[in-house]
Amino acid sequence: xxxxxENSHIMLEPSLTMEEVVGNQxxxxxxxxxxxxxxxxxxxxxxxxxxxxxxxxxxxxxxSTLQQLSSALDISISAFFETTPEPKSIVYMRYxxxxxxxxxxxxxxxxxxxxxxxxxxxxxxxxxPGSGSGTSPVVHTGQECVLCLEGxxxxxxxxxxxxxxxxDSLVFQAHLPHQWKNPGNGAAKFVLTISSAxxxxxxxxxxxxxxxxxxxxxxxxxxISDDGKDLSQHFGRAPYYIVFTIxxxxxxxxxxREKLGHxxxxxxxxxxxxxxEHGQDAASHGKHVSMAEAISDCEAVICGGMGMGAYxxxxxxxxxxIVTDMTDVEAAVKAYIDGNLIDHTExxx
Numbered sequence: 001x002x003x004x005x006e007n008s009h010i011m012l013e014p015s016l017t018m019e020e021v022v023g024n025q026x027x028x029x030x031x032x033x034x035x036x037x038x039x040x041x042x043x044x045x046x047x048x049x050x051x052x053x054x055x056x057x058x059x060x061x062x063x064s065t066l067q068q069l070s071s072a073l074d075i076s077i078s079a080f081f082e083t084t085p086e087p088k089s090i091v092y093m094r095y096x097x098x099x100x101x102x103x104x105x106x107x108x109x110x111x112x113x114x115x116x117x118x119x120x121x122x123x124x125x126x127x128x129p130g131s132g133s134g135t136s137p138v139v140h141t142g143q144e145c146v147l148c149l150e151g152x153x154x155x156x157x158x159x160x161x162x163x164x165x166x167x168d169s170l171v172f173q174a175h176l177p178h179q180w181k182n183p184g185n186g187a188a189k190f191v192l193t194i195s196s197a198x199x200x201x202x203x204x205x206x207x208x209x210x211x212x213x214x215x216x217x218x219x220x221x222x223x224i225s226d227d228g229k230d231l232s233q234h235f236g237r238a239p240y241y242i243v244f245t246i247x248x249x250x251x252x253x254x255x256x257r258e259k260l261g262h263x264x265x266x267x268x269x270x271x272x273x274x275x276x277e278h279g280q281d282a283a284s285h286g287k288h289v290s291m292a293e294a295i296s297d298c299e300a301v302i303c304g305g306m307g308m309g310a311y312x313x314x315x316x317x318x319x320x321x322i323v324t325d326m327t328d329v330e331a332a333v334k335a336y337i338d339g340n341l342i343d344h345t346e347x348x349x
Contacts, residue, residue: 018102020057025080027055029073042299043318044072063103064134064179071140076121077103078110091115105131111191122193124149132181141345142196144174151188155180164190175344219246221336222295222319223329224303228256231329235306237261241295244333251333257294260287281309288313295319302332302341308348323347 030040037055041048046068053059061069066077078101091114101108109124119142137156146155148164155162155170157178162170172178174194182188224232225240232238239261245253288310295301300320304327314321322343326332335341 019054019060022061022080023055023057026051026069029075029079030055033073039318040069040072044068061103062134063106063132064136064138066103067134067138078108078113078121088114089116106133119196120193122191125190125192127151127153127182127188129182129185129187133179135179137177137179139177139342140174140194140196142174142194143171144178145169145171145191145193145195146180147191149189149191151182151186152184153180153188153190154183173346175342175346177342220244220295220298221246221333222257222298222301223333224259224301224306225256225329229329231302231304231324231327231332233304235301235303235310236291237263238303241301242329243295243298244330246333246337249337251330251337259294260291284309285313285316289317292317292319300336302336305347305349311345311348 030037035043037048037051040046041051044051046065050059050065054061054065063077066080070077070079091112093111093113098109098111099113101110105128107126109126111122111124112120146153146164147169148166150166153164155164155178157170157172158176163183164170221244223242223244224235224238225242226232226234226238228240228242239259241257241259243255243257244251245255291310292301292314296317296319298319300322301314302322302324304325305323306321311321311323322336322341323345324332324335324341325344325347326335326341332341
């Protein structure tokens with residue numbers, strides 16, 4: 001039987017339902033970042049009506065939906081349910097003091113609430129039969145570790161399935177598409193630990209669903225290139241963008257545009273420079289803005305490698321940066337259209 005202690009743990013206003021709490025938090029995070037519902041819809045891939053229903057406490061979002069929102073807002077899933085505690089380097093929590101979070105049918109116990117190191121999150125997850133992370137796989141940077149405590153747990157990583165029973169464990173690189181569910185007839189419980197790739201990631205990594213995108217009728221996607229033909233490994237040095245026009249999910253046009261590179265700014269700057277937090281100072285951001293002017297009409301840019309500064313600058317310009325290990329330009333664009341292009345942020349430098 002599923003542990004039903006959450007009412008004694010959750011520190012919420014008694015007059016509010018969990019759906020209302022999540023809705024209020026979502027609205028607060030969205031407005032604090034200056035996002036309209038339309039902007040958040042475009043950034044998260046979720047329908048505007050779905051976002052409105054969540055904000056008004058009318059529906060309970062699934063785990064995969066919360067992962068999409070946490071990615072778009074750069075927050076942890078647990079932030080939708082909690083106030084911000086004072087960070088501590090040591091956190092001791094009694095069993096009966098730990099609060100629980102209900103996401104649909106899934107119950108989460110946050111083991112790392114209040115811990116000062118935001119690169120790790122750990123939960124005890126309780127699942128009734130048939131429930132799980134959602135229908136869409138998720139990917140994020142870093143690693144994921146699972147320890148089954150009770151019942152039966154089924155994890156799918158890429159195309160491989162792993163069935164875990166009490167005492168069994170699983171660890172994997174979390175940029176691989178994965179999802180989990182309880183396939184048994186009884187309740188399941190497991191420890192889920194998520195570690196982000198580096199200190200630049202906030203609250204356990206940028207989780208996102210790779211469900212098929214809700215495509216606009218017409219959009220443009222840029223690919224970084226050294227020669228106007230192939231995908232480049234260096235955002236800053238490359239002299240060209242290949243811009244694809246997509247209509248109704250199909251490539252209808254391909255153009256080559258010139259791009260400013262580091263050598264045109266002088267000063268010997270290059271992407272592997274280790275000062276100013278890898279190009280995250282104001283001067284570097286200005287250069288990245290100039291580089292991106294040629295693709296201001298594009299919603300995403302794909303490349304084989306870039307610095308953390310360029311990555312963050314593009315996000316601030318509402319252009320989605322994607323670092324891929326694919327080498328074929330059109331294959332990468334088609335993977336993006338299909339929602340299957342993995343953002344390998346572990347390759348950022």
